[in-house]
Amino acid sequence: MRLSIETMTYGPNGLAHTDEGKAVFVSGGLIGDTVEARITENGPSFSRATVEEVIEPSPMREHSPCPFAGICGGCPWGGLAYDAQLEAKEENLRSALMRIGKFSADEVSALMRPIRHAKEPWGYRNKIELAPIRENGKFRLGLHGRDPNQIIKVDTCPLFSKKHAKAIKAVTGALGFLGNSRDLELERVGIRSSRRTGALEVALWTPTGAFPRAQVSRVLGDAVRATSVVRVMSKGEKRARRVAGVEALAGEGSWTEKIGEENMRLSAPSFFQVNTKAAEILIDLVMEALDPQPNELGIDLYCGAGTFTLPLARRCDFVSAVESYGPAVRDLRRNLDIANLTNVDVIGGDAVREFPDEDADVLVVDPPRAGLAPEAIDLIASTSARDVAYVSCDLATLARDLRRFVEEGTFRPVWATPVDLFPQTFHCETVVRLTRA
Template sequence: MRLTIERMGYGADGIAHTDEGKTVFVAGGVVGDVVDAELTSDGPSFSRARATNIIEPSGMRVTPPCPFVGVCGGCPWGALDRETQLHAKEENLRSALQRIGHFTPEEINDLVQPIRYTKDAWGYRNKVELGVHSENGRLRLGMHGIDPDQIIKVDRCPLFESTASKAIKAVTGALSYLGNSRDLNLERVGIRASRRTKALEVALWTPTGGFPRAHVARVLDDAVKPTSVVRVLTKGDRAARRVEKNELLAGQGSWTERIGEETMRISAPSFFQVNTAAAELLIELVVDALKPGPDDVALDLYCGAGTFTLPLARRCSWVAAVESYGPAVRDLRRNIERAGLDNVDAIGGDAVREFPGDDADVLVVDPPRAGLAAEAIELIAGTSARDVAYVSCDPATLARDLAHFREDGTFKATAITPVDLFPQTYHCETVVHLSRA
């Protein structure tokens, strides 16, 4: 088929239509390309295809600094210019609000604010994860491909923090050397780097069992001079793997980052936004939406290690912060103590089961990609909060939840602001300001 890519969908593929009007998701094409494509699947309502030849390249196509764009899974939009990426992310959010949230175009135009972004389109990631593959007794490490079974050997990643650009090659070389003489039983390897604190952590994910701790720590220290080397011990089936222990091999035992006014320590299993500068935009939008005052009580649900908890505690009389993931709860308590704050109740447990109560002035919620459970929306609606800041990483579940809030009638959206935390990808964060109706 010869197809013209009309727009970028919420995914790696461009979207085109056949002469008969059928939607085709095209891998390897960007908006504006005219391509020859071959079908990879043909369903009743849409098809999937792969671009085999670019007949007329789009004027929005650029030459990326990475040769693995389209092969590696880290930068699926890397061949698309930044301005077009930002426009596509806004449009994907608007589309989800209309299709799933049932907002009218007029409502969307009133609510959706211009997308916020930072200047770094490359070199913004403070973390990369390397996949591991063992074949014929030889250990291979690299980036995950678009094909999940593919491991792509790289010396550097243009998305990763530029001040630590040599770390990937050094770590993969050291671990490959070690893995060829003994079984490290590695599952994956995480590298975190901060240009602000100069911290560099290498995290080795392995099952429980024996491990050459001292030898691995010594070789990695020679190769990359990390500030921390840890081993994350896991247990259970791959589909339900859980963290048993975060074991110190060398250095500080955690990674340090400065974000906004705070310096936070994050353990390897804990979530932290991979784009520190853009995460500061999230904090700014949350604080602007809530306008917390010195007499206010705040609730922070799905709070992680405290990205929003700490700035709220600086501005409010009291913060109740809820997080279910054990390593993040420990990081949260440590960060509260390090910050010298005594007005935070750090609660470990599920946000619904451990809901702190209905006495609140402001509330922030940053749920996982699945969004909010119906029970959580009911509990939030039952609080006395005047304003809610909803931080979302998925436009579809956000649109669904906003529709539920509107049906409940307690809160209404007053501003919806996309934030480009992940340049070169289709992912986008969104901060919604909900005010009491």
């Protein structure tokens, strides 16, 4: 059928409607396109379709520097003009707040602030992950496609930092050579690059057990000038793999990055935002939301390796930081030592079970995509905190949790600022300031 793409969804697809008004999620369609599409799934309330031909391309379509835009999972919006991407992300946040958060249009208009972003819509990623595949008896590495079963062979990625653009080809070539002579049992390969510190880390994720450490280190050393080559050993069921250990094969054994005023050191398993410049916008917004004072106490829940903990500790009298992931807890302690900060209590464990005994004046939460548990909202409400900064990577759970805060009655949202950490994709971070009602 012929369809006109009306908007971009919170996902890789465009949204259209049939003449009868039925919603159709169109893979390969961009806002403003008129397309010929083939229905792939016909449900009672909506359908899914794939573009067969673009009849009239959108005026917002642009030539992408990536030949795999829309095919590779890393840049599903790669053919859409950046201004249009930003507008779509603002609209997705508005929609989620109204549909899921049950805020009125006037309330959303009062909450929403313009989207913030760094200057570079390409070349911003400090990390890229490669997946292994064996085809016709040959081993190779590539990027995940939008089809999760598809692995796309690439020599470069326009999203990855230009500082070490050649590292992808060098690493895939070296490990491809090794992987065709013996089974390395690679589960994935991570490459981290910092244009600020010059650090380049190659992380090989494998099961525990025997591994040709010396050979891998030598071959990778000949191929790429990495400051760190590590092996991350994991074990357990496929859906619940856990890190069993990290061993340095060459170099420093960890990756360094400068963000804001801080120099951070991170182990390969630890999470760090892939867009350093845009992550600094997150920090600025969190500090704006909290306006921490020298005599105040702070709490940082789901604190990771310290992206918000460190700047908060420089402004507050004392901070309680809670993180459940072991590698991140160890990195946080190390980063506090590097920063020479002694006014932080690092608490390892679940944010609900290990909620700090100390009260707080200001509080920041940066939960995973699942958002906050109802118990976490109750615990936050039980503090005497004057302001909360909620950093979210998922629009649906953010909108749900903001409604829960309103219904609980202790905190109310004051403003919400979307931040584009992931240009060329539908993903978007949001910082919300909540203040005591």
